[in-house]
Amino acid sequence: MAIRYRLLVLILLDSFIVMTAIYLSSYLLYDTFFIREETLYLSSITLLVSHHIFAVFYGLYQKAWEYASIGELQAIFNAVTLSILLTGFAQYYIFDGMLLRALLVTWMLHILLIGGSRFSWRIVRDQLFSNRKNQKRTLIIGAGDAGSMVARQLFNNNDSELRPVAFIDDDPKKKNLQLYGVKVVGTSEIIEKVIERYRIEHVIIAIPSLEKSELNQIFDKCSKTEAKTQILPKIEDIMTGKVSVNQFRDVQVEDLLGRDPISLDLQTVSESITNQTVLVTGAGGSIGSEICRQIAKFDPAKLVLLGHGENSIYQIDMELKNRHGDQFEIIPVIADVQDRERIHDVLNTYTPDVIYHAAAHKHVPLMEVNPKEAIKNNVFGTINVADAADVIGVKTFVLVSTDKAVNPTNIMGATKRLAEMVVQSKAAKSNTKFVAVRFGNVLGSRGSVIPLFKRQIQMGGPVTVTDPEMTRYFMTIPEASRLVIQAGSLARGGEIFVLDMGEPVKIVELAENLIRLSGYKLEEIGIEFTGKRPGEKMYEELLGEDEVTNKEIFPKIYIGKATFNNNLNLESEINQLMRTNEQELKPKVMKLIKMDRNNIYSISN
Numbered sequence: 001m002a003i004r005y006r007l008l009v010l011i012l013l014d015s016f017i018v019m020t021a022i023y024l025s026s027y028l029l030y031d032t033f034f035i036r037e038e039t040l041y042l043s044s045i046t047l048l049v050s051h052h053i054f055a056v057f058y059g060l061y062q063k064a065w066e067y068a069s070i071g072e073l074q075a076i077f078n079a080v081t082l083s084i085l086l087t088g089f090a091q092y093y094i095f096d097g098m099l100l101r102a103l104l105v106t107w108m109l110h111i112l113l114i115g116g117s118r119f120s121w122r123i124v125r126d127q128l129f130s131n132r133k134n135q136k137r138t139l140i141i142g143a144g145d146a147g148s149m150v151a152r153q154l155f156n157n158n159d160s161e162l163r164p165v166a167f168i169d170d171d172p173k174k175k176n177l178q179l180y181g182v183k184v185v186g187t188s189e190i191i192e193k194v195i196e197r198y199r200i201e202h203v204i205i206a207i208p209s210l211e212k213s214e215l216n217q218i219f220d221k222c223s224k225t226e227a228k229t230q231i232l233p234k235i236e237d238i239m240t241g242k243v244s245v246n247q248f249r250d251v252q253v254e255d256l257l258g259r260d261p262i263s264l265d266l267q268t269v270s271e272s273i274t275n276q277t278v279l280v281t282g283a284g285g286s287i288g289s290e291i292c293r294q295i296a297k298f299d300p301a302k303l304v305l306l307g308h309g310e311n312s313i314y315q316i317d318m319e320l321k322n323r324h325g326d327q328f329e330i331i332p333v334i335a336d337v338q339d340r341e342r343i344h345d346v347l348n349t350y351t352p353d354v355i356y357h358a359a360a361h362k363h364v365p366l367m368e369v370n371p372k373e374a375i376k377n378n379v380f381g382t383i384n385v386a387d388a389a390d391v392i393g394v395k396t397f398v399l400v401s402t403d404k405a406v407n408p409t410n411i412m413g414a415t416k417r418l419a420e421m422v423v424q425s426k427a428a429k430s431n432t433k434f435v436a437v438r439f440g441n442v443l444g445s446r447g448s449v450i451p452l453f454k455r456q457i458q459m460g461g462p463v464t465v466t467d468p469e470m471t472r473y474f475m476t477i478p479e480a481s482r483l484v485i486q487a488g489s490l491a492r493g494g495e496i497f498v499l500d501m502g503e504p505v506k507i508v509e510l511a512e513n514l515i516r517l518s519g520y521k522l523e524e525i526g527i528e529f530t531g532k533r534p535g536e537k538m539y540e541e542l543l544g545e546d547e548v549t550n551k552e553i554f555p556k557i558y559i560g561k562a563t564f565n566n567n568l569n570l571e572s573e574i575n576q577l578m579r580t581n582e583q584e585l586k587p588k589v590m591k592l593i594k595m596d597r598n599n600i601y602s603i604s605n
Contacts, residue, residue, distance in 0.1 A: 014055060017113040018048045025105035043099075046090045047106070050083035060118075073115060080110045135163035139200040139227070141191070141218060142207035143169035143177070143184045146232055150206045151180045166198050191221040203229045204248055216513075223516035270298050272354065272396065272489040279304040279352035281337055281385060282359030284312025287400060289319075290481040291356050296320055302329045304350050307359070308336045337381030347388040354488055357385050358400040360416070367412040371585040375577055378415035382422050383574070390430045398488045399423045399436040401496070406438075414589045418574065420496065421593075425570050427494035435491040437484050438498045439475055453511055457518050461525035463511045466532050471504035486557065498558045 022044055058075040084107045091099060138154070140147045151164045167184040168191060169175075174184045185194055194200065203222050205215065215231075222229040230248035278295055282288035283305035289312070295303060303320070307313040317332040324330070331350065335342045337359045360378050361367055367374040382399065389397045401420055404413030420436045427434035449472075456463045475483075487497040508527060515525045573592050580588050 010060070011052065013117060014051060014060075014114065015048060017117065018051050018110065019044060021106050021109040021113060022047060022102075024109055025102050028105055042090060042094060043087050043102075047083055047087045050086040051079065051110075054079035054082045060114075076111060076115050076118065080107060080114060084110065134161070136161055136201040137165045137199055138162040138202040138204060139166050139168060139191075139194060139198065140164050140182070141168045141188065141203065141205045142210075143167040143171070143174050143179055144207065146208050147206040148179045150204055150232065151182055155180055162202055162204070166194060166200070168194060188218055188221070191218065192225055195222070195225045195227050200225075200227045203227045205229065205231045208232065219513070219516075223513075228519075268489040269485055273298040273300050273485070275299070275301045276353040276395075277302040277304070277350060278354045278356070279306060279347070279350065280356045280358060281306045281381075282357075282400075283307045284309050284316055285358060286477055287480055287484075288356075288358035289316045290477045291358060291484055292316055292320060294478070294481045294485050295356075296324050296328075300328055302331060302350065302352075304331045304333055304346075304352060306333045306335050306337075306346065308334070310334050337385055338376050340380075340384045340387075343384045344388045344391070347385075347392050347394075351392055352389075352394055354396045354398070355385065355389050355394055356398045356400065356484055356488065357382060358484075359385075360400065360419075362402070362412060364404070364410050364412045367415070368410060368586075371411045371582060371589070372578070374411050374415045375418075375574075375585070375589070378412070379418045379422065379574055379577075382419040383571070386422055386426050386434065389434075390426060390432050394432050396433045396488050396491050397423070397426075397435070398484055398491065399434070400484055401436045401438045403438055408590070408593065411586050411589065414586070414593060417593050418589065421570060422574075424494055430493075433491040433493040435487055435493065435495045435497065437487040438496055439480050439483055449507065449510070450514065453514050454518070457515060457520065457525055461515075462528040463515065463525060464528050464530050465508050465511050466530055468506075468508050468529060470507045470532075472507060474505050474510070483557070490557075490559075495559045 058079045060075060060079055084103055087106075088100075088103050091103075140150055147167060147169070151167075154160050154162050154164055164180070164182045167174075167179060167182055168186060168188055169184050170187045172187070175186060177184050185198070191203075195203070205218060210218075219229060232248060273295055278300045280288050280292050280295070280303070283292050284307035288307070292303060292305060305313055305317055305320075313332050313334060317330060320330050333346055333350075335346055337343060337357075359381055361370075361374050386397060399419055402413065402416050404410065405417040405420055406413075408414040408417050423434045423436050426432070453463050483497065487495075490497070511527055512522060515522055515527075518525075577585065577588060577592070
């Protein structure tokens with residue numbers, strides 16, 4: 001309906017309602033449609049004019065009544081009440097008295113008829129134009145502000161495939177209450193029973209403040225049923241307009257990690273990166289590329305993307321240039337960290353202020369059978385970049401390390417520990433601030449368990465897990481990258497930074513969750529235990545026994561400062577490794593690590 005015709009209809013309808021209300025009140029009180037003639041005429045004209053004035057003021061003719069709610073009811077109340085009061089004042093000043101009872105009944109009839117006329121349109125719309133028959137019966141977990149907002153949006157959206165039929169909330173005071181006509185039927189303890197009793201086809205988790213451990217428990221209950229489970233989008237995405245409240249997303253494995261994400265100290269990071277030249281090695285890898293994305297948010301003067309694989313460097317180069325345009329200079333460099341001369345040339349050319357060294361071989365089983373390659377890339381590559389950084393006077397050098405460097409049992413972890421030792425030895429005699437950052441397994445990174453599990457699920461299973469008791473610490477790629485960047489901003493030289501990663505996660509539980517998230521039952525895919533691979537630990541550590549400290553230098557970040565054995569001729573010992581045959585290499589690497597006779601960390605305050 002065109003706006004002018006809609007306006008005309010509403011004005012005529014309201015005029016009829018106003019006259020009906022005042023004459024009907026006269027009849028109800030005095031058993032006649034006619035009270036004192038002059039009073040009736042004055043009251044009718046005053047009420048009619050004042051109603052239209054206040055209706056315009058409160059927007060009663062502009063509101064979309066098919067979406068009417070408490071706000072629209074408040075506007076009706078205000079407009080009607082003020083028009084009645086104005087009519088009463090007119091009676092008092094002209095006739096020295098007010099017909100209070102008549103005005104009160106008129107007010108009640110006025111609100112009833114105006115409100116009824118408006119809200120009836122919503123009722124008609126919901127009944128005639130909605131597609132309720134084809135909607136999925138939906139359970140909303142969380143009867144707070146977010147849950148009620150979800151219910152309202154679903155009821156207001158006729159195109160929605162979902163229809164709320166029940167709420168779950170752990171607040172006992174809310175049990176049996178109704179929100180938009182939907183009952184709170186119980187707590188999360190009875191989720192499975194509620195899904196069965198109410199024939200639930202869809203579950204929406206609408207508790208933004210829910211801790212991840214609690215989310216894990218709720219999802220575990222939901223996953224035992226046939227109902228599809230989704231979660232409310234992030235509140236910040238809703239507030240910034242990226243998504244609407246009814247654009248629910250699937251629960252992701254990252255949501256089920258038993259820890260909260262780390263936040264950056266933006267000011268400190270900005271001071272260390274903004275208007276600086278930053279170089280990232282391994283910039284095409286999963287960690288390196290995310291470090292580049294995070295750095296780009298802080299407007300460096302130049303960002304040098306150094307990597308060995310041309311395709312991966314091309315991809316991150318194009319992505320950053322498309323996203324950030326000409327905000328800063330982005331320089332792709334194809335180079336191998338094992339090529340000492342090339343690395344020195346690159347650093348001399350671009351003279352970076354900060355280096356994030358993420359280039360490394362990281363596949364544990366693969367490095368077990370290729371130990372020399374692990375040493376060449378992880379150790380000599382680190383030496384080459386660190387030496388060049390020292391020569392040109394880089395301000396900060398950050399080594400990306402791993403929890404596998406703690407008490408290493410595999411060649412990959414041992415070479416990363418050697419890389420840490422290289423960095424620590426440099427820190428003792430250089431003006432450059434050399435530091436290392438340790439974290440656990442990264443979800444979704446190349447070579448991580450998640451992509452492997454996903455491929456196995458797509459192929460119909462089974463998902464292979466080494467041991468039912470094996471545990472690992474997990475974090476997301478953005479979190480790992482933020483930790484590296486934050487460490488660079490906090491560096492004083494020689495530290496090893498470690499993130500508080502919460503509780504370790506059983507690999508088998510991660511596999512089970514991923515199977516459920518993929519829409520399958522455990523029996524359909526299956527899990528097969530294959531036994532530990534060479535060099536694998538059952539339980540990873542982030543800090544050795546003598547490194548543990550209870551003091552955080554930043555929320556969820558701990559720091560340990562190595563007392564490096566300066567009597568150890570590290571460079572000479574490492575060079576000898578390359579003259580060792582493959583069979584004897586691992587024992588010699590482990591021996592070299594132990595030769596750092598302390599291998600103990602005094603905790604920095």
